[in-house]
Amino acid sequence: MKNEIDISENPIISQMSTMGHDQILFCSDNETGLKAIIAIHDTTLGPALGGTRMWVYNNELEALHDVLRLSRGMTYKNAISNLALGGGKAVIIGDSKTMKSEALFRRFGKFVDSLAGNYITAEDVGISPSDMVWVSKETKHVVGLPGKSGDPSPVTAFGTYMGMKACSKLQYGTDSLEGKKILVQGVGHVGEYLVEYLSKEGAEIFISDIHEDTISRISGTYGATQIDLNDVYDIEMDIYAPCALGGTLNDDTISRLKCGIVAGAANNQLKDENIHGKALLEKDILYAPDFAVNAGGVINCFSEVEGLSSEWALKKAEDIYHTIFDIVKRSKDENIPSHIIAMQMAQEKIDKAHHS
Numbered sequence: 599m600k601n602e603i604d605i606s607e608n609p610i611i612s613q614m615s616t617m618g619h620d621q622i623l624f625c626s627d628n629e630t631g632l633k634a635i636i637a638i639h640d641t642t643l644g645p646a647l648g649g650t651r652m653w654v655y656n657n658e659l660e661a662l663h664d665v666l667r668l669s670r671g672m673t674y675k676n677a678i679s680n681l682a683l684g685g686g687k688a689v690i691i692g693d694s695k696t697m698k699s700e701a702l703f704r705r706f707g708k709f710v711d712s713l714a715g716n717y718i719t720a721e722d723v724g725i726s727p728s729d730m731v732w733v734s735k736e737t738k739h740v741v742g743l744p745g746k747s748g749d750p751s752p753v754t755a756f757g758t759y760m761g762m763k764a765c766s767k768l769q770y771g772t773d774s775l776e777g778k779k780i781l782v783q784g785v786g787h788v789g790e791y792l793v794e795y796l797s798k799e800g801a802e803i804f805i806s807d808i809h810e811d812t813i814s815r816i817s818g819t820y821g822a823t824q825i826d827l828n829d830v831y832d833i834e835m836d837i838y839a840p841c842a843l844g845g846t847l848n849d850d851t852i853s854r855l856k857c858g859i860v861a862g863a864a865n866n867q868l869k870d871e872n873i874h875g876k877a878l879l880e881k882d883i884l885y886a887p888d889f890a891v892n893a894g895g896v897i898n899c900f901s902e903v904e905g906l907s908s909e910w911a912l913k914k915a916e917d918i919y920h921t922i923f924d925i926v927k928r929s930k931d932e933n934i935p936s937h938i939i940a941m942q943m944a945q946e947k948i949d950k951a952h953h954s
């Protein structure tokens with residue numbers, strides 16, 4: 599009998615093999631309208647932890663691409679942060695404003711539970727703590743619940759601040775940020791806590807945000823100068839801290855940037871990883887790789903998984919200073935973009951664990 603399915607020709611499994619994924623779970627439930635994909639990239643260092651994103655994708659392939667890329671990113675983030683965690687991520691395909699229901703999230707929770715702890719979920723874009731409460735009715739493999747480790751933003755901001763200081767030490771010979779001109783783009787959850795740290799240290803702070811009321815409140819509280827959205831990439835500054843959207847490091851902005859350091863919490867800052875890390879290196883701009891510098895959030899989640907205190911999470915986030923210093927130093931010495939160095943360092947930790 600002819601074998602109708604040739605696994606070697608299956609593009610999904612080939613893609614998994616190219617990117618190094620362990621497992622993908624496709625989830626569908628007609629009753630609740632749930633369509634989701636859970637991707638486990640690597641569990642060498644521990645169970646795969648990564649949030650669930652709810653998003654309107656143009657098609658299922660786009661959702662698959664997103665979950666494969668994000669779950670691999672979590673492996674690197676967790677490994678570079680020396681956490682006993684692997685990398686995973688989930689996406690729910692749908693509109694977070696209109697499609698949410700308890701039944702949908704409980705069904706999703708059952709799928710998470712079927713992975714028996716190999717994947718631990720949390721919040722991501724489009725998901726709130728109350729959605730996770732529904733998920734938690736069906737599985738214990740969920741973190742970020744109300745009353746537990748709480749909002750990760752303060753820890754993310756603290757880690758970003760530490761990473762910024764490490765870059766300053768290498769670029770300017772001092773880790774003091776006093777008097778440094780620092781632009782924080784996006785003063786939301788993370789950005790505001792970051793501004794607070796910078797203000798305590800006596801930095802000269804510039805801020806930009808799309809929300810007028812947020813801008814005026816924060817500039818009033820911390821004495822920060824407001825910068826027009828269109829001028830962000832043209833002002834002279836020491837440090838640019840992207841804390842809003844991804845993709846802000848691109849052909850247009852890098853040619854305009856006049857700073858020595860980029861260190862901020864936003865995810866996926868490099869528009870094209872193959873081009874823009876190198877472009878920053880060529881301009882002698884030190885770049886703190888986003889997934890390493892913003893790891894405070896996942897450190898906070900890990901503290902919940904392990905039942906550790908918020909003091910432990912802050913102390914652990916302090917290590918981001920040394921992690922970022924090692925990365926940017928190696929990047930400078932070896933003339934290799936810092937995000938590539940960070941991925942290599944993460945992979946070295948995974949390989950070492952494989953062989954021990």
Ligand code: NAD
Pocket residue numbers: 750751752754783784785786787788789806807808809812827841842843844863864865892893894895896
């Ligand atoms: P948030 O939504 O609370 O804040 C984002 C802020 O950016 C908002 O004030 C928004 O008005 C502003 N903004 C949006 N578009 C802008 C633009 N074009 N120019 C200037 N400002 C703009 O989000 P957050 O939780 O503070 O997260 C910020 C970034 O850090 C995101 O990329 C997020 O993925 C990443 N991150 C957050 C955490 C965390 O712990 N919250 C952890 C890791 C990574």
